[in-house]
Amino acid sequence: MSYRRFRRPTRENWTVDQWVAWLKSQDFTPSVTPAEVGVCAICRAPTPIGSQGTHFARCFPCNSQYSTVLTGFIPICYSVHEGLEGALWRVKNEESSGWLQLPLASLLWTFLNNHLKCIEDAYGGPFDLGVTVPSSKQRNGLNHLDDLLSCIKRWPIAWRQGVLTKTRRESAAERRQRIVPDLFAADSDVNGKRILLLDDTFTSGGTMASAAHALRDAGAACVIGIAFGRQLNASREEARDLLAELPQRPLDLETCPVHGLSDFDLFLMS
Ligand SMILES: [Zn+2]
């Protein structure tokens, strides 16, 4: 696989707003708009058209499995191979691309400042904790997402490190569209808590749903996922229209997937 290279801007010490402006100029972060037509109410991937001639409200893995552990999922952007996916892969795997943490942390910070309240209103109230999905990649003694969060001091949500641990490496066969119940273990102090669960990307959804399963197993009251990118699969026919539209869809931090929607609106839609 070969991903696009990103050239580091020469100025140091940019503000959050300057990093977000840089991201906008790179054109690889198309926003997910509220109540998209024809996308899954949980994971926001395009759904096929059923025999009634209308799109299914949920995709198959969400309907059959993920909705049992994930109350909702909020992608900040859609992601494609040559775009956001490449940036997320580089920041995770390449030491020399570590600086990409800065624009990504700035994006997340701005998104949460603008929309955390929307997400809480849509899914039944304030979060108690933010938790990251652990990865095998460590930076500065932290998993790569906790390290990214450490770029910014004050967040609108209380992130807590070390809540989830990965019990083992999953096999390739497990990295499919299903929950692996023993892939993660969660600290018992999540009991009764409402949790925002951050991963960098959502591709098949199996990793995030497996992490959500561990949190629910430890007693979490509710888990809402969030990711920088909702990866779109270009080989799926139902994704074609949305993929064609992405180049005309710049990063818009004024909106989010549940902008202006109440939990009742979401109930009606799903
Ligand atoms: Zn889905």
Ligand SMILES: [Zn+2]
């Ligand atoms: Zn919003």
